[in-house]
Amino acid sequence: MSQMEPDDAPWLTAGATARVLALLNDGGEEARVVGGAVRNALLKIPIGDIDVATTAVPDEVIRRAKTAGIKSVPTGIDHGTVTLVIDAQPVEVTTLREDTETFGRKAKVAFGRDWVGDARRRDFTINALSIGTDGVVHDYVGGLADIAARRVRFIGNPAERIAEDYLRILRFFRFHAAFSAGDVDRAGLLACIAAREGLATLSAERLRVEMLKLLVADGAVAAIAAMADGGLLLPVLGGVAYLGPFAAMIAAERRLALQPDPVRRLAALAVAVTEDAKRLALRLRLSNAEAKALDSMGHRWWRLGGMDETTAKRRLYRLGAERYRDRLLLAFARAGADADPAPWLELATLPQRWSAPKFPLKAADFIARGVAEGPSLGHVLTLAEDAWLAADFPLDGVVLAVIADQAVARINSNKDLRP
Template sequence: MNTARVLDAPWLKSGPTARVLSLLNDNGEEARVVGGAVRNALLGILTGDIDIATTALPDEVIRRAKAAGIKSVPTGIAHGTVTLVIEAQPFEVTTLRQDTETFGRKAKVAFGRDWVGDAQRRDFTINALSVGADGVLHDYVGGLPDITARRVRFIGDPNHRIAEDYLRVLRFFRIHAAFGAGEVDRNGYLACIAARAGLATLSAERLRMEMLKLLIADGAVGAITAMADGGLLLPIFGGVAYTGPFATMIAAERLLGLEPNPIRRLAALAVAVTEDARRLASRLRLSNNEAKMLDAMGHRWWRLAGLDEARARRLLYRLGEDSYRNRLMLAWARAGSDSAPAPWRELATLPLRWRAPKFPLKAADFILRGIAEGPVLGHVLTLAEDAWLAADFPLDEASLGCIADQAVGRLNRDGRPSA
């Protein structure tokens, strides 16, 4: 179906987007903004990347850009995509196309001039809308009613769409979590369940990309619960998923006013012990920093149940603010939604009320007490630091002198380690 509805978006009238459309709408060629930018504008959501489809072939797009002094990069030339950069803003410009042979990301395509066919080859109805420079919306697959209903629906036969690329299973839930409302579309849901074995064909990088985006979407709890109920998380994680703690983690983030963090939420969903963290890091090909964060959260989080403030201060000193809060929040999430949030909130906000001092004793303090430089000196410093923490971080000279003397005495009693 087509429609005469007009989109009132300022970026269509002026600025870099209007300039790209003007460049490509000439000499018998046509260009439109397509996909997520149109969807977001209709939903009143901040528009990010703006993708453009055109009847012009890639070589013609490059030629016109060069003539206009616009930088062009052939980022996906085999599939008809050229990136134009205007005022530091990139635009992916893709020639209209149709799949001639489909097998995931390696589909063979042929270029064309058929806007209807180009829309019908996309994944979801709400992603297949296009808008020209005049603001007129074009809807060939029923995307406008689905946007009004906040419904995420595959174009055509869901089974066929998924077989083209199994990543669409994850995209179905991710797009629903971000833009949908209510229950997921039943036909799409059943098709995803039927295709779950196909998830094994996806690379770890693609799984990571979609899952981390899904975990921080506004509707993540409903989407993740639907995936768990449909048996879709086991082939991704290779282990148990805990939807209750996942929901509690999101509630805790909101209570603390924290930005959604995908790794923190992943820990609540799928990490019970550090072995889980290492498995997930491998299966999702997490970055080194992501893997370290997940592993640190999973390390003996269960010891934090019943944590008092004195112990909390020592833990904060040892871990640092971020690691302390993240591990504490995992323990909070595991405690369950029935657990009173007030004590957990009090502990989680400790870094706002108290800053850990630096350990005030130095190597020189022990050299003066007859300890030679070397491994023994490092050992006595460790003994003293442990005692200082147990004494609740005293800073007065008398207490510090006593701690230093006791550490040296203990070292002598226990027998000095060999140098």
């Protein structure tokens, strides 16, 4: 056991979590904060959601919440989970459980009162810690030692933990990337390799969530390399993985002080052409926005190499700031270790140094020149915009009039340009 200082866990004594603990630590029942919040507090890193475990069964949790005027939502009632909402802040409360029959994710569970048994059915030692309102950290599986060593280990037999849910293979590497300071735990790594065929049983949605989290973890480069060495990337990505460009993308993000972006990193890792982007969008069930971003990055990224700033401005105008930057960074990541980073980084900062003007000619300018509304109007606008870009974005009225007149003349003289 260990004692956590109040400053490291202010949520134990104030706020929504403290109210939930007070509500459930009464009448012979006990409640503690479990899992990630405890782990992160001990590592002195920001915490996300705070989960509470309790000996009280779900019906009792709901009854107590109702008596206290607290809203309860049965978010996972079959598995013993009720979400209590206090001051618009949700706190997930789960009754202690024990397996009665074990067959993967569909294991039958019964509610219990055994904190040791509940801890032992979790995935990794660092996720099985719990803390009560007295600040005492309870450790039944060696999690405190692994926190101190910055090590991620499965609880008990790694093969058994993985067989319960093959997603734990990806979670093992994600948690290693986020929290470890050394090599991947060998026993866990070998068990993941031996069970890699189980990855094919996972849904695309679950793969997506874990992979996108893994890609933005601090230690993603080493973790992804370990997965590649163990033959674990191909079952997930369904294609070639490019470790060099992946590392180069992360280095470029850091040099430009950009927030880590999972889709940008996924492109560096696995997209050489747009067909790769389409495969990944299906394989990982990416959102529409994610799929479009990935596809844009993969579209002729090689054309952005060796651009002068005039050409770069036209690309920026066409693509928009975000798509321009991401495609450029993919080209930079694939340029190789010998590429001089200076010109690439200069081009990457173009959106901060220059804003593309809006195309100043309007449909009315061409209608006034005798172009009828319809397809011809769209064609002449396209011709004029191309000419405007080639002329380096002029805004002078005389120059714009010449561009408009020339575009109309081309439409009138070239039957191939007419609808």
